[in-house]
Amino acid sequence: MTQAFVGLGSNINEPAYQLRQACMALISLPNTCLIAVSSVYESSPMGPSDQPPFLNACAQIDTTSDPAALLTALLKIETTMGRVRRRHWGERCIDLDLLFFGNTSVQTERLTLPHPGLYQRDFVLKPLADLLGNEYLMPNGVDIGTLLGKCSTHSLRLSAVQLDLGEIPGTPL
Numbered sequence: 001m002t003q004a005f006v007g008l009g010s011n012i013n014e015p016a017y018q019l020r021q022a023c024m025a026l027i028s029l030p031n032t033c034l035i036a037v038s039s040v041y042e043s044s045p046m047g048p049s050d051q052p053p054f055l056n057a058c059a060q061i062d063t064t065s066d067p068a069a070l071l072t073a074l075l076k077i078e079t080t081m082g083r084v085r086r087r088h089w090g091e092r093c094i095d096l097d098l099l100f101f102g103n104t105s106v107q108t109e110r111l112t113l114p115h116p117g118l119y120q121r122d123f124v125l126k127p128l129a130d131l132l133g134n135e136y137l138m139p140n141g142v143d144i145g146t147l148l149g150k151c152s153t154h155s156l157r158l159s160a161v162q163l164d165l166g167e168i169p170g171t172p173l
Contacts (some may be wrong), residue, residue, distance in 0.1 A: 002104070003035075004070065006059045007097040007115070007124050011045065016027070016161045018081065018094045023059060023165055024159040025077040032070070037163055038127035044155040046121070047089020055159055058099070058127035067101045071111050076100060099124065100139050114139045122151040123130040 006026065010018035015145060019040065028032045038058045045051050063070060074096040082092045099115045106113040118124060125148045127134070134145030 001062045001064060002102040004061050004063055004067075004101040005099040005128060006074065007095070007099050007127070008057045008059060009054050009095040009097075009123070010093055011052045011054040012091045013082070013093040016040070016050075016163070019055055019057055019161075020163050020165070021081060022077060022096060023093050023163060025080070026059055026061060027165075029061075029063075029065075029073050031065045032061050032073075035060040036131055037061055037165060038130035040159040040161040040163060041123055041126055042157050042161075043123040045089070045091075045117060046123075051091040053155075054123065055161060056123040056127060057163070058131060060131050065079045067098065067104055067106055067113055068108075069100070071098050088159060090172065099122075099128070103139060105139070120151060121149050122148060122156045125151065126156060 008019050008022050023034065023037055026032065040055050040057045043054050043056055045054060065073070078094050078096055083092055083094050096144050097115055098113065099118050101113050104113055119138065125144055129144045129148065132144060134143060138144060138147060
């Protein structure tokens with residue numbers, strides 16, 4: 001069983017609904033158990049400014065899948081939910097990023113772990129801090145709180161959105 005973290009983001013087509021649906025899809029993944037989901041944060045777009053703000057969260061999962069299989073499953077969820085890649089860092093109904101996967105390092109054309117933007121993005125680090133605490137040492141050996149202190153701000157704020165997943169049904173693997 002490997003602990004992994006998935007970043008969730010959405011800024012179109014009812015973003016709160018999209019995040020809920022993505023969490024429900026994570027619950028349904030084979031060989032995977034959704035452990036926890038962070039609070040939801042709102043942030044200004046990192047890319048083009050002519051798009052709505054994003055809602056972001058992180059999910060903690062346990063899985064027996066390997067990183068490549070998990071990435072394939074996440075991309076399938078995005079496709080099923082209607083994600084269309086129109087422009088780099090553009091609007092999207094859902095974005096699911098595999099942030100890190102245990103202590104695994106991967107560098108392939110298809111997958112880089114830990115995620116290359118992980119250490120610079122407050123909209124990823126703050127939800128991770130909700131799940132792990134500011135003192136948690138990230139795969140690069142630096143704690144989340146220190147990394148957050150080095151982030152340039154993207155107008156990150158706690159959202160009033162509650163994902164209302166109820167009791168997360170931990171399913172046996």
